[in-house]
Amino acid sequence: MIKGLRTVVYPVADLAAARDWYAQAFETAAYFDQPFYVGFAIGGFELGLIPAEKFTAAHAGSMVYWGVDDIEAETDRLVALGATVHGAIEEVGEGIKTVELADPFGNLLCLIYNPHFDLAAVR
Secondary structure: OOOEEEEEEEEEOOHHHHHHHHHHHOOOOOOEEEOOEEEEEEOOEEEEEEEHHHOOHHHOOOEEEEEOOOHHHHHHHHHHOOOEEEEEEEEEEOOEEEEEEEOOOOOEEEEEEOOOOOHHHHO
């Protein structure tokens, strides 16, 4: 079951410069800082930065991740409905898993399992 919006990801050409800029813009340090991803906890949600080269020309822009409890089962369910896997399920660190699916219309539909997400912090 899709549980709600969790994460927005922005592609950036310079990950370090973007990390520093967003840290100033949101007045908070990144809680996850790796060469492939920088994550900020903002009001109970996630702002993520990834290197721009991870995007293909057909799917440039922000990526929105929908929270799930069982990423494998939800991926299988959406594929059965006609989605295709654009980026396989990947463990990105600290138990967090993501997957990028393409809906039948060419849009990215991304899912995230994040055992650290605290819905109570949103309220």
